[in-house]
Amino acid sequence: MAEVTQELQVQDTEKQEVTSMSEAERTRDKKVYIPRADIYETNEDIYIVADMPGVDENSVEILLEKNVLTINGYVEPNIPENYSLSYAEYEVGDYQRSFTLSNLIDQDNIEATVKNGVLRLRLPKAGPAKARKITVKAA
Amino acid sequence: MYRGMFDRYGARGPWREMERFQREMERLLSNMAEPRLHRPASYPAMNVWTNNEGVVVTAELPGVEPEDIDISVVNDTLTVSGARRPDELKQGEKYHRRERNFGRFTRTFQLPFRVDADKVEAVFDKGVLQISLPRAEADKPRKIAIKAG
Numbered sequence: 001m002a003e004v005t006q007e008l009q010v011q012d013t014e015k016q017e018v019t020s021m022s023e024a025e026r027t028r029d030k031k032v033y034i035p036r037a038d039i040y041e042t043n044e045d046i047y048i049v050a051d052m053p054g055v056d057e058n059s060v061e062i063l064l065e066k067n068v069l070t071i072n073g074y075v076e077p078n079i080p081e082n083y084s085l086s087y088a089e090y091e092v093g094d095y096q097r098s099f100t101l102s103n104l105i106d107q108d109n110i111e112a113t114v115k116n117g118v119l120r121l122r123l124p125k126a127g128p129a130k131a132r133k134i135t136v137k138a139a
Numbered sequence: 140m141y142r143g144m145f146d147r148y149g150a151r152g153p154w155r156e157m158e159r160f161q162r163e164m165e166r167l168l169s170n171m172a173e174p175r176l177h178r179p180a181s182y183p184a185m186n187v188w189t190n191n192e193g194v195v196v197t198a199e200l201p202g203v204e205p206e207d208i209d210i211s212v213v214n215d216t217l218t219v220s221g222a223r224r225p226d227e228l229k230q231g232e233k234y235h236r237r238e239r240n241f242g243r244f245t246r247t248f249q250l251p252f253r254v255d256a257d258k259v260e261a262v263f264d265k266g267v268l269q270i271s272l273p274r275a276e277a278d279k280p281r282k283i284a285i286k287a288g
Contacts, residue, residue, distance in 0.1 A: 008223060008242035010182045036238040040228060049226065051239055053199035053266035078267065080195040083188035086251070089177050090184035090199060117201035117266015 018096055031093030035073065035119070039099075046105065046123040052095045053117035054078070060119055062112055069110075070098045071119065182244040183219070183268075187251075191280070193273040194250055201266035202239070208263065210270060212256045217272065220245040253278040 018032040035050040052060065054075035061072040073095035101107070106124040113120050179185065188195040196217060200208065208221040225241040228234070254272040261270045 006242035008182045008240055008244040010179050010184070012240040013182055013184075036240075037236065038226070038234065038239050039236040040226070040232055040234045042229070042232045046235075049239065051201040051266075053201040056265050078197070078269070080188045080197075080269070080271075083190050083195050085186060086189045087177065087185075087187040088175075089179045090186060091176065114265075116203060116205075116263075117199070 031091055032096050033093050034097050035095045048121040050119045052119050057114045060114055064107055067101045068098050069101055072096050181246050189251060196270045198268045200268050205263040210261050212259050215250045215253045217248045217250055
C-alpha cells in the first residue's frame with residue numbers, strides 16, 4: 001500500500017453536533033453527531049462511507065423510506081470502571097444522518113458493513129443508469 | 140443602615156448585587172454539569188480517566204487498522220502515532236463528497252504520574268482505542284506509619 005505522507009489535522013476531524021430542530025425530539029438523553037462521510041461512484045455502485053467510532057453491526061440502523069436513506073448509530077459510552085473523567089477533549093454520542101437517493105438506485109440490494117467504526121454502504125445502481133457497453137453488430 | 144447601603148450602591152445597588160450573584164451561581168452550576176472540553180493539541184482527541192491506581196486514555200480512531208497504531212510510554216509520557224489510509228479509487232471512479240480526512244498522526248501526552256510501562260495494555264474496538272496505564276509502584280502515595288516514641 002502506498003505510504004501516507006500527509007499530516008492529519010485536528011481541526012478537520014472535530015465532531016459536529018446535529019443542530020436541526022426540524023427532527024422529532026429524541027427520547028435518548030444524549031448528544032447526536034453528524035458522521036463525516038465520503039461518497040464515491042464506481043461503474044456499478046455508489047458507496048457511502050461514514051466515520052462512526054463506537055458503532056458496530058449491532059448498533060447501526062439503516063432506514064430507507066421513499067428516497068431518503070437514514071443512518072442511525074447508537075453508541076453505549078464505554079466508561080472505565082472505578083475511574084473518573086479528569087480531562088476531556090471529545091464527547092461520545094449517537095450518530096444520525098440522512099441522504100436523499102436518486103431513483104436510479106436498486107433499493108432492494110443495498111449492502112452495509114461496519115469495520116473499525118466505519119460504516120460502508122454499497123448502493124447498486126439500477127439497470128438503466130449503469131454504464132453499458134453497446135456492442136456494434138456487423139451489418 | 141438601609142440608608143448606608145443605598146448610598147453605597149445607588150438605588151438599584153442591592154438588585155445589581157443579586158443579579159451578579161445569580162449569574163455566578165449559574166456559571167458554577169453549568170461547570171458542574173459536564174467537564175469542560177479542551178481543544179486537542181493534535182489528532183486524535185483524547186479523554187483521560189484517572190484514579191489512584193492508574194490512568195485510562197481513550198481516543199476515537201475510526202478507519203485506522205490496529206496494526207497501524209504505535210503506542211509508546213516513557214516515564215510519564217505517552218505517545219500514540221499512526222496513519223489513517225484513504226480508500227484507493229480505481230480508474231473511472233470518482234468522489235462526489237469527501238469529508239473524511241487521512242494522513243499520519245502523532246500525539247504526545249503528559250500523564251498525571253509515572254506509569255509501569257511493562258503493564259500498559261491497549262484495546263482497539265469499534266474504532267475506539269483504550270489504553271490502560273497502571274501507576275508505577277514507586278510513584279504511589281504511601282501511608283507512613285508513626286512509631287511510638
